[in-house]
Amino acid sequence: MSYIKKSPWLVHYDGSSCNGCDIEVLACLTPLYDVERFGIVNTGNPKHADIFLVTGGVNTQNLPVVKQIYEQIPEPKVVIAVGTCACSGGVFRDCYNMLGGMDKAIPVDVYVPGCAARPESIIDGVVKGLSVLEEKQKALAVPVREKQALRERELEPEVAINKSQEAGK
């Protein structure tokens, strides 16, 4: 990656993890790793975010919260599951109220393994997430063009009426 086309903002949420990964996510933002120099900002508001960094294997009480945050992030969005328990349930797989993996709750684009995931691998995950974000953006752009074409077609009768009115004059 030679340069970043977009400075993504991310929202971070602890979906029932042991918070080992959460402090590593925060460590990415602080001086040693300092992803803020690329314009990557940890925002508290899901509606400002492009990337959803989520840790943990989701328990039943946390499920609606995770879903709510996911739904609030505007399209295109990328979900990055940080840590082994977000990927597969990890050590909490056999617990009675854990869903076992973030992909059971919301669609996940990038998986970052590790218990706890190291800041280097989290940053790597975010970089991979950026290319996914770009693809999603392109995919979204097609319907927009189609919509424009539709709008132009809808406009046509009006144009015709205008033209006939002009002709009447």
Next chain:
Amino acid sequence: MGKSTVVPFGPQHPVLPEPIHFDLELEDEKVVKAIPSIGYVHRGLEKLVEKRGFQEYVYVAERVCGICSFGHGWGYSKAIEGLMEIEIPKRAEYLRTIWHEISRLHSHLLWAGLGADALGFESLFMQCWRIRETILDIIEQTTGGRVIFSVCKVGGVRRDIPDQELKEIVKRLDALKKEIDGVADIFLNDETIHARLKGVGTVTYDEAVALGCVGPTARASGVPQDYRIGDEGGAYKELGFTPVLATEGDCFARVKVRLLELYQSLDIIKGCVENMPAGDIAVPVKGFPPAAEYFTRVEQPRGEAVYYVKGNKTKNLERFRLRTPTNANIPVLVKMLQGCDLADVPNIILTIDPCISCCER
């Protein structure tokens, strides 16, 4: 007085790295009542003891919480060692003490950063976390992990730290002390921090005792409660230990106690290195835990954690129970929030150093 309104706080909130929810009942800007609701990180780890072998469970115990992970591994191992009457080598005790104090340094610096962030003091947050990376380097060098240590096991520790390496670590910690001085100076002498924290969220000695709070939260109200004083495990008894106390009981006192504990931890590590006994680091563990009960305690960075184990002569334990410091501090937190300003809520919540994943397990 205006009509009361309910403002939800959390579970997803910028100052909280972990989910906890409060319903704050407000009259104008004053909080009249705070109703906590927890359970967002409950994983049911105590029940998992029925599915994992008693030696294997140490790694689950370490993942009760990612911040105080070593302490939980130690507490669980200590309980099993007590249950099975295993005496562990002295060198292992000293190594455990060193790692536990290193994890306290990392936890307190992490908290100091988050606390500064809750105040809106962003640069101080960054400085605290920058300093913390030195500690994480030491952890990585000695254990291989950054936040999960995985060095404690039933019967001792998995890795030794050579004496030469220990001396180097002490040198690095001496350099770190100067950095901590800089941060502590801002925390203790900065006017804005005084203005935000002094006289906010005050808990008196009697309230602290009545509500049963633990750790630095209790010590900031003058309660000399620190399990390291009478600890049979670890090196505390031999090295001598006096807890850090403050009497004001407000947010500033809690900040002060934790910052002074940083220096104390540095001294304990130094003492351990100087008096490090030679010998084995682990003893072999044979057989299964007997059908008996045992309970023990460990002074975690956030306060006293109680571990209860019950064996049944099989590979799996019958019951494991863990009472964590944040759990004990929530009643006093609710008391602190009553009557405070809405804008002070993040500060007050952060000064008990909440660790939700410990609390809910």
